[in-house]
Amino acid sequence: MAANEEEAVKYVWEGAIPLQIHLHKSEVASHPPPPPALVLAPRIGYLPLLVHLIKPYFKDSLPPGEDSIWFDYKGLPLKWYIPTGVLFDLLCAEPERPWNLTIHFRGYPSNVLIPCEGEDSIKWNFVNSLKEAAYIINGNCKNVMNMSQSDQEDLWTSVMNGDLDAYTRLSPKIKMENIEDEFSRKASVSSPQSRQGGTEIDVAGQVKTARVPVRLYVRSVSKDFENLEDVPEMDTWDEISYLNRPVEFLRKEGSNFIILKMRCTVLMIFTWLYGKCFTLRDAIESLLPEYIRDRAQTSGEEGEQRTTDASDVSQETRGELKLVRIQGIEMKLEIPFSWVVNNLMNPEFYLHVSVLVKEPQR
Amino acid sequence: MDSAGEVLNDGKITLEGFTVAARAFADKWKRHNLSFPSWSWVPLINRTLLKKEECYLSLEKIIILSSLEGSAEEESLGVTADWWEKEESIDHTVLNVEDEAHYYDYHIVYSASYMVPMLYFRGYSSDGKPLSLDVIKRDLPSSSVSLLLESKWTFITQEEHPYLNRPWFKLHPCGTEEWIKLLSESSSSDGCQMPVELYLVSWFSVVGQVVGLRTPLEMLI
Numbered sequence: 001m002a003a004n005e006e007e008a009v010k011y012v013w014e015g016a017i018p019l020q021i022h023l024h025k026s027e028v029a030s031h032p033p034p035p036p037a038l039v040l041a042p043r044i045g046y047l048p049l050l051v052h053l054i055k056p057y058f059k060d061s062l063p064p065g066e067d068s069i070w071f072d073y074k075g076l077p078l079k080w081y082i083p084t085g086v087l088f089d090l091l092c093a094e095p096e097r098p099w100n101l102t103i104h105f106r107g108y109p110s111n112v113l114i115p116c117e118g119e120d121s122i123k124w125n126f127v128n129s130l131k132e133a134a135y136i137i138n139g140n141c142k143n144v145m146n147m148s149q150s151d152q153e154d155l156w157t158s159v160m161n162g163d164l165d166a167y168t169r170l171s172p173k174i175k176m177e178n179i180e181d182e183f184s185r186k187a188s189v190s191s192p193q194s195r196q197g198g199t200e201i202d203v204a205g206q207v208k209t210a211r212v213p214v215r216l217y218v219r220s221v222s223k224d225f226e227n228l229e230d231v232p233e234m235d236t237w238d239e240i241s242y243l244n245r246p247v248e249f250l251r252k253e254g255s256n257f258i259i260l261k262m263r264c265t266v267l268m269i270f271t272w273l274y275g276k277c278f279t280l281r282d283a284i285e286s287l288l289p290e291y292i293r294d295r296a297q298t299s300g301e302e303g304e305q306r307t308t309d310a311s312d313v314s315q316e317t318r319g320e321l322k323l324v325r326i327q328g329i330e331m332k333l334e335i336p337f338s339w340v341v342n343n344l345m346n347p348e349f350y351l352h353v354s355v356l357v358k359e360p361q362r
Numbered sequence: 363m364d365s366a367g368e369v370l371n372d373g374k375i376t377l378e379g380f381t382v383a384a385r386a387f388a389d390k391w392k393r394h395n396l397s398f399p400s401w402s403w404v405p406l407i408n409r410t411l412l413k414k415e416e417c418y419l420s421l422e423k424i425i426i427l428s429s430l431e432g433s434a435e436e437e438s439l440g441v442t443a444d445w446w447e448k449e450e451s452i453d454h455t456v457l458n459v460e461d462e463a464h465y466y467d468y469h470i471v472y473s474a475s476y477m478v479p480m481l482y483f484r485g486y487s488s489d490g491k492p493l494s495l496d497v498i499k500r501d502l503p504s505s506s507v508s509l510l511l512e513s514k515w516t517f518i519t520q521e522e523h524p525y526l527n528r529p530w531f532k533l534h535p536c537g538t539e540e541w542i543k544l545l546s547e548s549s550s551s552d553g554c555q556m557p558v559e560l561y562l563v564s565w566f567s568v569v570g571q572v573v574g575l576r577t578p579l580e581m582l583i
Contacts, residue, residue: 079522111492114522114529132475213475237527244524245474 008343012327013164015043017088019050020098021071023058027105030061038098042162043085043327044346046122047071047078047101049160054103068108069116071101076234077109080116081125083346089325089354090217090240093231112237123156126348133213133349134176136246143175159347167347176349179212179341209248212341213350216243216287220357221322228323231356247283249337280340281333284324284355323356369558373539373546374477377416379558384419384470384479386559387566390581399424401470418525419470419562426464426485426501426574463488464501468573470562471524478538479562481569482523482530495520495531506572533569541568 021037028034037057039050051069071078073091078101088099108115115121131141147155151173158166218241225231234240324331326344345351369375375383388401405417469482485493485501495518506517523530545564546556556564560582567577 110529112528114520136475242524 010164012344013042013044013162013167015085015327016040017043017084017328018098020100021054021057022100022102023061024072024102024104026107027063028061029063034058034061036100037103041084043083043088044159045084045162046080046082047084047087048080048116048118048122058103058105062105065106067105070104070108070113072104073099073101074233076236077113079113079237081114081122083352085328086215086217086352086354089328090219091234093219093323093356094228095328119160126156126159127152129348129350130174134174136211136213137179137349138175138177146175147173179210179338209250211246211248212283212337213345214243214245214247214283214287215350215352216245216284216355217241217353218243218288218355218357220319220359222359224358225322243287245287247286247337249278249282249286277336278338279334280324280331280337281321283337283340284321284333284353288319288355288357319360320358321355322358323354325354326351369546369556369561370477371543373541373543375472375479375558375561376477377472377474379561380472380479381417382558383561383563384417387562387581388419390563394578394580404469418472420467421469422467424466424468424575426466427462464493464497466501466573468575469523469530470566476538478542479565481533481573483532483573484528484530492529498531501574503571503574506574533572538565 017040019037019039019041021039023034023036025033034057037054039053041047041050048069070080073087076091078087088095092099127144131144134141134144144152151170155167155170155174157163158170219231219234219239220241221231321333324333326340329344331340341351369379384403388403391398392400399421401419401421403417404420464485464487466483466485470479471482472478473480485498487493517534518531519534520529521532522528542556542561542565545568563577563581566575567582570577
C-alpha cells in the first residue's frame with residue numbers, strides 16, 4: 001500500500017467521537033443524580049462495547065435488577081450493530097460535539113431492536129458482515145469459513161481494541177481479494193496482486209465486473225435547507241432508507257490519468273484529467289437510479305447532463321444529493337470510487353455511506 | 363431455457379429474475395393451493411428511493427395451533443391441506459385450554475449480496491406478542507429442529523428485517539445456490555437451465571419444509 005493510503009486508513013481507525021452519556025431519568029435511583037459519563041468512542045466500534053467504561057459512572061445510581069442495556073439519541077433507540085461513526089454521521093446532520101446520548105439499563109425495546117447479549121452478539125454480527133462482504137467480493141465466503149477459530153478471535157479483538165497493527169498483520173489471513181484501485185496499480189510498478197480482484201477477467205484480458213460491499217443509509221428531506229442545523233430530527237428509523245446492496249461496476253483497462261495530489265486537512269483529493277473513472281457519484285447513483293436520475297433522460301455523458309440550467313424543468317423534478325458522509329468526511333463526489341472503498345471501508349470490508357437527499361418535487 | 367440470463371449457472375438469480383419468479387410462484391400457489399391464503403406481492407411504494415422492482419412476497423397470519431405441553435411431533439407440524447381442514451372444524455370460541463393459536467408471517471425477500479431469495483418469518487400470539495425462538499422451535503417440524511441443533515452454523519438467526527425495522531427470524535442463506543444448482547441439474551435431462559418461472563417454486567419446495575409449509579407437487583410442473 002502506498003504511504004498516503006496507509007495514512008488514510010490510520011485516520012479511519014483513529015477516528016473517534018466524544019460522547020456525553022446520560023443515564024435515563026427513570027433509572028436514576030440516587031440523589032443527586034449522577035453526572036453524565038464522558039467517553040471517547042471509536043468510529044469503527046460499536047456502542048455496547050463501551051458499556052464497561054460507562055457503567056462505573058452509574059452503578060451506584062441504578063435500581064436493583066438485571067441489566068439489558070440500550071442507547072437512545074433524542075428518543076430514537078440506537079441500532080447497536082451499526083458502527084458508532086455511522087450512527088453519528090447519519091443522525092447528526094449538524095455534528096454535535098460532544099454527542100449527547102442516553103443510556104438505559106432496563107426496559108429493552110425488543111419489539112424494535114434485536115437483542116444484544118454483550119460482546120458475543122457484536123462479534124457475531126461483525127463476522128456475519130465479514131462473510132457477507134466476502135461473498136460479494138470473492139463470490140463465496142470460504143475465506144472466512146476457513147479461518148481458524150483463533151484467527152477469527154484475534155481479528156475481532158484487534159477491531160475491538162482499535163489495534164490497526166494487529167489487524168494489518170492478520171488481514172492477509174482473511175484472503176479477501178483486492179478491489180482494484182487504479183491509483184495503487186499505477187503506484188506499485190508491476191505487482192501481480194493488483195491484477196487480481198473481486199473482478200473477473202475474461203479471455204481478452206478486459207476486466208469485467210467488480211462487486212463492492214456497500215451499506216447506504218439515506219435520509220430524505222422534503223424542503224431545501226440553508227444550514228445543516230435546520231435539518232429536522234429523526235423520530236423513527238422508518239425515515240431512513242437502508243440499502244444493503246453491492247455496487248457493481250465495470251472496470252476499464254488502460255485508462256490514462258494524471259494524479260494531482262492536494263493536501264486538504266485530512267483527505268487527499270485526487271483528480272484525473274484523462275480517461276473515465278467510476279466515481280463515488282456514479283456508485284451512489286447506481287444504487288439510487290430512480291431517484292437521482294430522471295428516467296426520461298437518456299444516460300448521456302454524466303458531466304454534461306448535470307447542469308444547473310434554470311430553464312431545465314426536469315432538474316427540479318429530480319432529487320438532489322445534498323450531503324454524502326463517509327467516516328465523518330463530507331465527500332467530494334468526483335473522487336474515484338475504488339479509492340474511497342479501499343481507504344474508507346470499515347474493518348468488515350463494508351463501506352458505510354450516509355446520504356442526505358432532497359426529495360424530488362412532484 | 364431461462365430468459366435473458368436471469369437464472370445464473372451457479373444457482374443464483376438476478377433481481378429481475380427474482381421478480382419474474384416471484385410472480386410465477388404466487389400465481390401457481392394461488393392456482394394449486396386453493397384452501398390456503400395466497401402470497402401477496404408487496405411493493406415498497408413508500409420507498410421512493412428504491413428501484414421499482416424492489417418488492418417482496420408476503421404470506422401472513424398463518425395459524426399454527428400449538429399444544430403447550432408436547433413438542434410439535436403429533437400436533438400441528440405445518441400447514442398442509444389436511445391440517446387446514448382440521449383448523450376449519452375447530453370452534454375458536456372453545457379452544458382447548460392446552461392449545462394456543464400462534465400466528466406466523468412469512469416474507470420472501472431478495473438478497474442482493476447473496477443473489478438468492480431469503481425467507482424471513484416471525485411468530486406472535488393472539489395478543490400480538492412476539493414469540494421467542496424456543497417457542498417457535500416447538501412449532502417447527504422435528505426434522506428442522508434436529509438440523510438446528512446439529513448444524514455447524516446457526517441455521518435460523520434473529521435479524522432485522524431488511525425493510526421493516528423490526529426483529530424477524532431468517533433462514534441462513536449459505537449454500538442456497540448449491541442445492542438450487544443440484545435441483546436444476548437433476549430435473550433437466552437435456553442440460554437446460556432451470557426456467558426462471560420455476561426458480562422460486564423449487565426454492566420454496568425445500569425451504570418451506572423447514573418452517574412446515576408444504577409445496578403442492580403440481581406447482582413444480
